[in-house]
Amino acid sequence: MREFVVAALSFPTALFTFLLLVVVGYWLFVAFGLSDVDALDGVDGAGAETLDGLGLGGVPISVALSLVISLSWFGCLVGTVLLSGSGFPGVAVAALSVLVLVVAVLVALVLTRLVVVPLRGLFDDRLAPTRSDFVGLLCVVRTGRVDLGFGQAEVTAADGSSAIVQVRQAGTEPLRAGSTAVIHDYDPEGEFFWVAPVDLDFPIN
Template structure:
């Protein structure tokens, strides 16, 4: 244990030890809900390092953890080699660069299968239905009641809650236009719509 602690605090491993503590602190904040795992995606371009496909925080954490492990292993081997302090220090500089390179290469291999867990396309939103035509599926629609069937742009269908603020007749089977979404009430505002005007018809 004493050898391990000494190596962790010795150059070059100490640099990665500090970075690893920052990474551990960040993921602790994520677990507590105080930070988002993809919060750095707009600030750093991981594609430039060929580490795209996963949040920057994931790829950076992998690089730091792997570099720390590679540096720790190399430092232990150097400490047991019996070489002079000057040679060990010189090789420590080489080990610093080598650890980063190895960590980067291994991370590149790991992020490819991990990228499948982080799709590029945003999750579907109810706002995607705004501006689409719908078919009324209840006998009436007023300010407190109504349902309609809407076909999403990807071809899937959904039954949504709809309301209208006017006295226009929206009966079963009639066509309406979803023109706004009420987040508080979780329903769409709908107005009568001529199906012939639907560009998808």
């Protein structure tokens, strides 16, 4: 146990020991519902771009950083323990410790990329827009009419993707191809959206 503590507090492992404690604390907050997985997203745009450049994008920043820190700490710990029993002189151990740091970080990045790839699909599904996200958005009628039994319209989601959806209206005001309407409700049984004509000269609250 003493050897483990000494290794954890020695260079280069010590560089990641504090960060690992932060990671453990963060995920404890997530487990108890005091934070969420996406809490760090958007905090630092440059950091997010850096992770994307390293091939670690597509998952929350917290997940990618936690993996890199944990794997780097473990790699440094193993290297430090091996060096402590190698019998090399102090100068050689110091030089090799720097090499252990570099190798541990590089290996951690590679392993994290391998882990991130299958996780991307999971988080893409979680972030995908749902039908309820269309409620409150404007749409453009694509059929000759919209009434209680017929109609289609094109709606653009917040992420820029567009879709052709089934729409209905309870009113009698004509809605023809090219008309603009606002989606105000979704009928899950009929799988269509309720729309109403909208005058773009007036703001929608």
